[in-house]
Amino acid sequence: MGIRKKIMIGFLSLAALLFFAGMVSLVELLRLSKTTQVLLDSSTRNIELSRQMLDAVQKQNTALMQMVVAGRMEYDSLFLAGKRKFDRALAQATVTVRDLSELDSVYNARSHYNDVIADQLKVSGKNNTEWLVGVYNKAYYDLTSAVKNYMVSSQGSLGTRATQLEGNAYRAISPSIITLGVVILIVLMFFFLIDLYYIRPVLKITKGLDDYLSQKIPFNVKMEGKDEVFKLKEQIESLILIIKNKKA
C-alpha cells in the first residue's frame, strides 16, 4: 500500500469514527429530546385538564349556591355547563392518562359529588344549610382534593422521569467523550507510525546524501519495506551509480 493510501485511510478512519460517534450522540439526543417533549406535553396537559376540572367544579359550586340557598333556579344552565365541562375534561384525561388508576379517586369523588347533589335537588328547600355544611362541603372538598392530587401525582412521576432523562443525557454525551479519547490515541499512534515509517527514513536518506556530497561517504542507507520512500532510496542509489559511471 502506498503512502498516500495509508495516510488517507488513517484520516478517513478518524473522520469515520467522529462521524459515527456524532451520529450515536445525535440519535441519543433525539431520543432525549423526544422523551423531554413527551414529559413536558404530558405535564402541561395534566395541569391544563386539572385546571379545567377545578374551574368546572367551581362553576357548579357557584350555581348550586344560587339554586339551593337563594332558590334562583335560572342558574341551572350554569350548573349544567360546569358539569359538562368537568365531564369533558375528565374524559380527555382518561384518554391521555398513562395509568388509569391515577384517575380512580377523581372518578369516585365525582360520582359521590353528583349523587349528593342529585339527592338534594330532588328534595330542594329542606334543611339546605345543614346539607351544605354537613354533606355538600365534604363532597366538594373530596372532589377538589382528588383533582389536585391527580395534578400532583402527574408531577410526582417527574422524579423517575428525571432519572431516565439523566441516563439519556449520559448516553448522549459519553460516546463523544470516549470517541475523543480513542481519536487522541489514534492520533498519537498515527504520529508515531508516520514518524517511524516516513519521517525517519527521509531524514536518513537526507543525511546519507549529505554525507555523500560533503564527505564522499558511500551512500548506504538501510531500509525495510517496499513503499515510495524505499523506491526513492533505490532511485538515489541508481543516480549515484550513473554519476559514478559517467565520471569513470
Next chain:
Amino acid sequence: MRFNVILRYIGLVLLLDAVFMLISAVISLLNHIDTGFYPLLLSSILTAVLGAFPLIFVEGGQQINNKEGYAIVVGAWIVSCMVGTFPYLLWGGEFDFVNSWFESVSGYTTTGSTILNDVEALPRGMLFWRSSTHLLGGVGVVMFALVVLPALGRTKMTLSSVELSPLAKDNYRYRSQKVVQILLTVYVGLVVAETLLLKLAGMTWFDAVNHAFATIATGGFSTRNLSIAYYDSYWIEIIIIVFMLLSSIHFGVIFATLTGKANNLFRTEVSRFYIVSLVIGALVIAASLWAADMYPSFLSALRYSAFQLMSVTSTTGFATADSTLWTPFAITILIFFSLQCGCAGSTAGGIKADRVLLAGKVMKSRIRQQQHPNAILRIKLNNVLQDNELIQSSMIFIVAYMMIVMIGTVVNTFFGVDLMTSFSVAFASMGNIGPGFGEVGSMNTYSALPDVVKLNSTLIMLLGRLEIFGFIQLFLIKWWK
C-alpha cells in the same frame, strides 16, 4: 524492542475483541434493539478501528523476540481490559469509570467478581459481552491471536511462554503449535458440551451459553442475581461441578485422557492429588456443616459444600449458598483451597496444586536431608525429575504470591475495610476467584467497597492472571532497552 510490531499484535487481539462486541450488539438487535445496542455497536467500531490502525502501517510476518512476546501478552491484556470498559461506560447505569474498569478487568482475568447489585437489569447484549470477556480472557487473549495469525513460526512459543506457567509447559510434551491446538480443542469442546448439557438440564439457551463461557473460563459471571442458586436444580449443579473440575485441570491431561494416552487424568500425580484433596475437603466441610445443624442431612450439606468448594478451588466463583454463614472450620478449609486453587495448564488462577505439591515434596526432602546430610536427594513430580531452577522459581512464586496477598490486605485495611473483607478481597483477586468472605461473600458484590480498594483489586487480579513476574517485567525500565 520494536513498538510497531507490538502494536500490530495488540491490534489483532483488539480486532477479536471487536468481533465479540459486534456479536453482543447483534444479540441486542435481536432483542428488540435493547439499550445495549448502541453502546455495543459503537464500542465494536471504536475497538475495530483502534485495532486495525497499526495493521495499515506495520507489515506482518515479522519474527518477535522473547521480550516483545512478553510485552504483547501483557500489553494485549491491559489494552483489552481498557477497551472492554467501553460498552459499560457507554451504557451507564451502575457503571461509572472505576466500576467499568473493575468489571472489565474482572471479566478478562476470569475473576468473576462484580460491582453490579442487579445483574438482571442489564440488557441481554451487555450480559453476553460480560460473559464474552471471560471467554476471551480464559483461553488467553494472545492464544486467540495466535490462531488467527497465519504462519507465525517461532512466534507461538514466545507468546505462550508468558501465558502458561513454567510448570504447565513442562507438562505439555508437544510442540508449541500443538499446544495451542490442544488448548483450543479442549476449550471449545468443553464449552459446547457444557452448553448442551445445561440446556438439557433446564436452562434457556442464552443462560446455558453464558454459564458455559463462565465455567470453562473459570470466571463466574452469572446472568442471575442469585447465581446458580437461582435454578435450585441438582442436575445443573452437578453439571457445573463436573465442568468446573475439568476446567481447573491441565488441559493437556484432559486431552491425553480423551485420546487414550498414558499420561492421563488418573495417572498424573498432580491430578490425583488435586482430585483426592477436593473429595476430602468436600467431605470434611459437609461433616462440619452437618454437625453444626446447618443443613437437615449430610447429603444436603455435601451438595452445598461440594459446589462451593469446587467453585472456589477452580476459581470460578459461582454460588449456591452463602458460605460466609458457614462454620469457622469450613471457612478455614475454603480459604486454604482459595490459596491453592486449580492445576497449572488450566484456566484457573492461584498458587496451583502443582506448586503446593512441589512445596510439600521440598519440605519432605529438607527433613530427609537433615536426617541424611550426605544423601543426594532428588525431587520428582509426575515421575519427572524437577531441576533446581524450577523448584526455586516455584518457591519464590509462592512467597511472592503470599506477600502480594498480605500487601493487598494492608492496603485495603488502610482505606477502612474490615480485616476479613480486606484479606478476602486480596486473596480472591490474586487467585482470580471472585467471591470471598466478609462483605464480599458468595452472595454479595464488590459495589460497597471504596473506589481505591476496587482499583487495588484490579491490579492484584492482573498480577495473579499473569503469574506475577510477567506483569512486573513490563514496568521495569531497564527491561525495555
